[in-house]
Amino acid sequence: MAGSAAYARIKSDVLDIAGRIPAGRVATYKHIGLHLKVMPRHVAYILATLEDLERETVPWWRVVADGGAIGRHQRRDEQMQRLRAEGIVLSPAGIVQDLAVRWIEDILGLAQGRIKAPGAELSAQAFDTQPKTSRSRGMRGKPTSSV
Numbered sequence: 001m002a003g004s005a006a007y008a009r010i011k012s013d014v015l016d017i018a019g020r021i022p023a024g025r026v027a028t029y030k031h032i033g034l035h036l037k038v039m040p041r042h043v044a045y046i047l048a049t050l051e052d053l054e055r056e057t058v059p060w061w062r063v064v065a066d067g068g069a070i071g072r073h074q075r076r077d078e079q080m081q082r083l084r085a086e087g088i089v090l091s092p093a094g095i096v097q098d099l100a101v102r103w104i105e106d107i108l109g110l111a112q113g114r115i116k117a118p119g120a121e122l123s124a125q126a127f128d129t130q131p132k133t134s135r136s137r138g139m140r141g142k143p144t145s146s147v
Contacts, residue, residue, distance in 0.1 A: 010046065011046050014032060014046045015054065015058050017035070018032075018047065018058050018059060018063055019059065021059055021062040021063070023059075023062075024086045024088060025102055025104040026062050026063065026064050026088065026096055026099070027062065027103065027104050028040075028064055028065065028067075029041075029043040029044045029047075029064075029065060030066040044065075044071070047060045048073060048075075060079075061078070061082040061083055062083070062086075064096055068095050068096030068097075069093075069094060069095050069096075070083075070094035070095070083096070
């Protein structure tokens with residue numbers, strides 16, 4: 001996937017979103033992933049494998065795990081130091097303490113009601129899915145017997 005056109009597009013989108021996060025604010029892998037309709041794991045991988053020039057120009061440290069946790073990775077200390085320098089309070093375990101205040105909403109499409117704030121239930125609109133029914137996957141749309 002890393003050499004594909006799809007990967008290049010997703011990486012470009014992730015870097016664009018990360019680049020628009022202002023100092024003192026954070027976004028989560030999960031919500032960027034929901035916005036781009038990719039797995040949060042892909043967002044984390046892209047940011048973890050940035051080249052040196054990208055790491056200098058893109059504020060990768062402003063993207064945290066769901067719930068505000070700083071992941072256990074080789075740049076953990078640097079990420080925590082950069083976040084603290086921007087005024088973000090972290091617990092000793094490396095969790096953003098005021099995530100509800102520091103979380104950036106408008107950059108991820110919340111104004112359009114696509115994604116809800118951390119801790120809130122995700123709406124069916126986040127993935128444009130239809131509500132679940134009691135029918136099994138292969139039986140959806142087939143008539144039910146009225147015995």
